[in-house]
Amino acid sequence: MRQRLFLSPPEMGGNELGYVEEVFASNYIAPLGDFVNQFEHTMRHYTGTSHALALSSGTAAIHLALRVAGVGAGDIVLASSFTFIGSVAPILYQNALPVFIDCDESWNLSPTLLKTAIMALDKPPKALILTHLYGQCAKLDEILAICNEEHIVLIEDAAESLGAFYNDQSTGTFGDFGVFSFNGNKIITTGGGGMLIGKHEEAIEHARFLSTQAREPFPYYAHNTYGYNYRMSNVLAAIGVGQMEVLESRVQKRREIFSWYQEALGDIEGLEFMPELPNTKGNRWLTTARLPQGANPLEIVKHFEAYNIETRPLWKPMHMQPLFANATRFVDGSSESLFAHGICLPSGGAMERKDVQAVAQILREAL
Ligand SMILES: Cc1ncc(COP(=O)(O)O)c(C=O)c1O
Structure with a gap:
């Protein structure tokens, strides 16, 4: 039998192992380290965004985007129906209500059905999670215009679309938040990981705070709210830096x-x-x-x-x-x-x- 041909296996570029060895030599295995900063820097530069936060998964990034956007119990979150569960499960984590929108001939979210939904719902939606499916861009101009007009927070699920550009602008940079995944099957991988990007510094910094257990800046552990353990390790970020090169x-x-x-x-x-x-x-x-x-x-x-x-x-x-x-x-x-x-x-x-x-x-x- 021939060697298994996978859908989308990991493919290292060559420098990753050397970078991981640097991490071991420095002993900055965890919690953070220079490679995490470098991975975020590279991602900001590549996508042309101002703020980036390396996380343990794309799902974690979507969850943080919803939390930072103030989505809570009973809020309506619109979402592409034609997508992967990781895109929408975080709506449930926030006890919010998903409302699914179908695709059109683009295979991505239909702006027409999006409008229909907003008009039909008896409560204004708080956010939209828009997937760029299989790495192909959704109809961003139309969708963005609707979100702006209706004051809906746009979270672009670009988990599959790193390296995809709409009018020469990277996917993930049009909305309030953009999310990438470095899961093992993605175009580049860290074995598992994600990135949250965004234009609003305060929002990304809030997400950064929540991603490390919402620790207040005291010498002892102090918490006014709860957070998550969602940060990316320096070892995985080293792989990510190598992958960004290719x-x-x-x-x-x-x-x-x-x-x-x-x-x-x-x-x-x-x-x-x-x-x-x-x-x-x-x-x-x-x-x-x-x-x-x-x-x-x-x-x-x-x-x-x-x-x-x-x-x-x-x-x-x-x-x-x-x-x-x-x-x-x-x-x-x-x-x-x-x-x-x-x-x-x-x-x-x-x-x-x-x-x-x-x-x-x-x-x-x-x-
Ligand atoms: C469209 C989409 N959204 C979200 C995710 C979740 O990303 P992760 O697996 O890094 O949590 C994935 C991939 O796994 C995905 O394909």
Whole structure:
């Protein structure tokens, strides 16, 4: 059997181990250290934002954004329905009420349904968590205009979209907050980790305070409120600094892999890749496609398993999850249809053209 081909395995750039050795030599294993500062600095510079906070996960970053935005019990938080659970579980941590919005032809949140929701709700929403799915930019101009007009805090879930740019501006920098993930399957990884970025210094500093157990500045432990243990370790930040050195080449490679898939599968009638909006450059974290009518993604995933190749159906929308059976939703069938017909293809940066061609051949066979 061939060596397993994963959807998106970690890929080190080369300098990470040396940086981790520096951490060991300094014994600043924890709690923080220079690499955490350097990782935050690099992220500020790369995205063009003014404030960044390295954390233990992307989920933690979304949680802190909600808490700092003042989202509490009974508040309404709008969110993309077509996303991963980590994007929206923090709404529950705050005892707030998720309201799910469907996607449109962009596969990302529909500004039209967003407007419909705001008009229909009997209480103004506090925040919107907007996912840039699979590394492709959502309709930021329209969505941002709505949030500004309605005074809704915008949290961009850019967990999958580091390296994606909308009008030459990094995703994550349009909203009040932006969130990145360095989970093992992301375009760059620290093994596990996240980053919260934002324009408002006070908000990010408040998040920093909450991320280390809300310790008041006294020589003893003093607390006026509760916080979390959400900070990133110096060891993982060292990996992150090494990964940032290769981010741009990783984006280029994933886009190249996507173009190879386009070349190899583009002639199949009814097969549609996730689109890229005009004036945007996605990172093509994963190559994803809607399959022709009649194809069953679950069968196709099974077919690939026989070749030891990992593929996956598209995200199951949040409004379809039993966990959210009672949540309000504004949906029109778009994400349900993508879930029923779509697939994620192996997209790891180490793939060569021949690997993509082999995957394409197996997909044809399965169809
Ligand atoms: C869209 C999206 N949001 C949030 C997360 C959560 O990030 P993490 O796994 O770092 O907590 C992920 C990925 O894991 C994600 O894909």
